[in-house]
Amino acid sequence: MKKIVMLVALVAFMAMSVVAFAAPAGPAGELTVTAKMKSDKKPAVKFAHEKHEALACKDCHHTWEGEGDPKKCSECHTGRKSGEKINNKVALHKSCKDCHKKMKKAGEKTGPSSCKACHKK
Ligand code: HEC
Ligand code: HEC
Ligand code: HEC
Ligand code: HEC
Numbered sequence: 001m002k003k004i005v006m007l008v009a010l011v012a013f014m015a016m017s018v019v020a021f022a023a024p025a026g027p028a029g030e031l032t033v034t035a036k037m038k039s040d041k042k043p044a045v046k047f048a049h050e051k052h053e054a055l056a057c058k059d060c061h062h063t064w065e066g067e068g069d070p071k072k073c074s075e076c077h078t079g080r081k082s083g084e085k086i087n088n089k090v091a092l093h094k095s096c097k098d099c100h101k102k103m104k105k106a107g108e109k110t111g112p113s114s115c116k117a118c119h120k121k
Contacts, residue, residue, distance in 0.1 A: 043121045097113055
């Protein structure tokens with residue numbers, strides 16, 4: 001009897017680990033986001049996936065279907081300010097800045113929304 005209980009526990013534990021490993025995770029640590037503009041005037045922005053774990057990958061990687069690594073924003077957002085494909089700076093500002101601002105307004109804990117706090121030297 002004891003053996004069966006232990007076996008069941010072991011199987012359950014193994015199944016849980018498989019789920020944990022199968023769930024996609026953003027890369028660990030801080031990465032530097034670059035807009036790939038002709039004139040990089042502002043200090044580059046540091047971004048940590050760990051601080052955004054509560055969000056769904058698709059909240060940001062909005063075209064990603066969950067297979068392989070998501071494409072860089074700059075691969076698609078190469079265009080001008082207007083039209084279907086906004087440029088990478090506008091895409092990132094709309095994504096990062098707008099979310100932080102909206103949450104701040106709602107009184108929720110969120111990331112920075114001032115230029116200097118994101119574009120840190
Ligand atoms: C809050 C926005 C946001 C969320 C949520 C998010 N990511 Fe990212 N991720 C980014 C940005 C921004 C980059 C940098 C992309 C670029 O440089 O164009 C990135 C880059 C990546 C990269 C490439 C890293 C590299 O070194 O090039 C992978 C892989 C990735 N994300 C996976 C994920 C997965 C999986 C999830 C969900 C568990 C996720 N991300 C959630 C914003 C996000
Ligand atoms: C495979 C191509 C592709 C990738 C990769 C991609 N985008 Fe987009 N994005 C588009 C297209 C096309 C549109 C316009 C149509 C739409 O709204 O879906 C768009 C629209 C947007 C919009 C809405 C613009 C508006 O006018 O409201 C934002 C914000 C955005 N992208 C941010 C990002 C960010 C941030 C990343 C990287 C984490 C990213 N995108 C990666 C193709 C892409
Ligand atoms: C959909 C909402 C959302 C989007 C999009 C988003 N963030 Fe955030 N961000 C958050 C929230 C929520 C936190 C607070 C997390 C915490 O501390 O619990 C945060 C925290 C941060 C922090 C502070 C981390 C710290 O050390 O306290 C930075 C920096 C940041 N975000 C940068 C970015 C950048 C750069 C992007 C775009 C590539 C981005 N965020 C996109 C919601 C968002
Ligand atoms: C929530 C984070 C965030 C805030 C707040 C923010 N930015 Fe950005 N900005 C980014 C990201 C991410 C990029 C793309 C990465 C890069 O190139 O630095 C970017 C790119 C840029 C670029 C193009 C690249 C370059 O270095 O020239 C300029 C210019 C810029 N931002 C100006 C501003 C100004 C001005 C403000 C304040 C009104 C501001 N940003 C606020 C995240 C932010």
